[in-house]
Amino acid sequence: MIQMFHVSKTYPNKITALTDINLEIPPGDFVFLSGPSGSGKSTLLKILFGIEKPTSGEVIIHGMRITHPRFKKIYQLRRMIGFISPDFRLLRDRTVWENVALALEVVGCPPQEIKRKVGEILSRVGLQERGRDSVLSLSAGEQQRVIIARALVNQPLLILADEPTGILDTRMKEEVMGLLLDFHQNGTTILLATRDRDLIQKFPYQVIPLQEGRRMDEKIEEGVKEEG
Numbered sequence: 082m083i084q085m086f087h088v089s090k091t092y093p094n095k096i097t098a099l100t101d102i103n104l105e106i107p108p109g110d111f112v113f114l115s116g117p118s119g120s121g122k123s124t125l126l127k128i129l130f131g132i133e134k135p136t137s138g139e140v141i142i143h144g145m146r147i148t149h150p151r152f153k154k155i156y157q158l159r160r161m162i163g164f165i166s167p168d169f170r171l172l173r174d175r176t177v178w179e180n181v182a183l184a185l186e187v188v189g190c191p192p193q194e195i196k197r198k199v200g201e202i203l204s205r206v207g208l209q210e211r212g213r214d215s216v217l218s219l220s221a222g223e224q225q226r227v228i229i230a231r232a233l234v235n236q237p238l239l240i241l242a243d244e245p246t247g248i249l250d251t252r253m254k255e256e257v258m259g260l261l262l263d264f265h266q267n268g269t270t271i272l273l274a275t276r277d278r279d280l281i282q283k284f285p286y287q288v289i290p291l292q293e294g295r296r297m298d299e300k301i302e303e304g305v306k307e308e309g
Contacts (some may be wrong), residue, residue, distance in 0.1 A: 082108055083129065083239070083270065088138030090124055090294075098124040099294045102138070106272065110200075111265045113281050114274040116291035117262075122274035125291070126241045129272070130164045133156050142245060143238065160188055163237035165229050165245045171216045177203070178212035181231045188235065192216045205260055209254075222249050233264065240264060242273040246280065254280070 083106040090099040099121045104174045106112050114122050127133035128140060131147055147158060171180050178199055185195045202265065203209045208224040216224060225248055240261065246254040258280070265271050275281065281288055292295040 082106070082141070083141060083272070084139075085125075085128075086139040086141075086142075088125075088128065088135045088140060090121075090128065090133065091136045097294055099135070102294075102296060104289060104296070104304055106270060108143075109265075109268050111262075111271045111284070111286045112273070113286055113288045114272060115276070115278070115281060115288050116274075116297075117276060118280075119293075120291040121294040123168075123176060123243050124292055124294075126164070126166070126243050126272065126274055128160055129241055145292040160235070161238040161248060163232035163235065163240045163280075165232045165240070165242040167228075167243060167247075169228060169231075171227055172214075173217055176213055177214065177216055177219070177227050178207060180216060180227055181234050181238050184231045184234050190235075192275055198236075201231045205263075206230045207256065209277065218296075222253055226253070226257070229260070233260070236264075236269075238269060240269055240271045242271065244275055245273065245279065246275070258284075 083101050083104070085104045085204070088099055088102040089097070091097045102125065112124065116122055123134060129136055129142065135148060138148065139146065142158065143161065145158060146152060147155055172183070175180050181199045181202060183197060184197050187214070206229055208223065208226055208230065209221065211219065216227060219227065231247055242261065245261070249257060261271055261273070273287055
């Protein structure tokens with residue numbers, strides 16, 4: 082369960098990224114976060130992952146009140162989340178395999194399990210033949226697939242995806258969405274931020290629209306209530 086109560090975020094330069102955001106996402110749901118650049122999508126995901134703190138409001142993930150001043154379980158929180166983000170760059174001096182394996186090494190995964198899991202996820206993203214290659218030798222689309230593989234290799238309970246298909250061609254978009262849907266069908270909660278309206282319209286999932294840091298569907302609901 083993901084819950085946000087009256088969450089706002091204003092940066093030191095006085096730019097407000099989020100204003101009074103409320104949301105509740107039950108376990109196992111697939112939800113799209115839509116909106117143009119600058120609408121607050123990335124900030125919202127970073128708050129959920131614990132790398133940004135809201136200026137005000139409360140955030141609860143799987144029963145953990147991550148905005149509590151004494152919250153100390155950030156390591157536990159991040160073990161249960163796969164974060165696909167363009168801000169999380171690949172290690173340029175490592176191979177494809179090493180970049181993906183790192184996500185398992187930092188949580189103490191045994192070597193044999195690392196070998197199995199990395200092999201499986203690279204195969205699922207179509208990079209099984211590129212494991213020994215430097216990430217610098219990959220195309221932009223291939224690098225994005227490595228980022229996705231790294232986020233999913235630990236089989237997280239929650240996937241936060243920030244424009245995961247943004248630079249991929251049509252075929253790879255379908256493959257990446259297929260991969261995310263596989264995880265969703267196995268009970269993983271997914272919150273996917275995208276500007277791609279065509280992508281959203283292909284799937285019958287809830288959409289939370291953001292604009293200038295505000296939920297636009299709440300405004301629509303308020304307008305309907307006033308008319309009634």
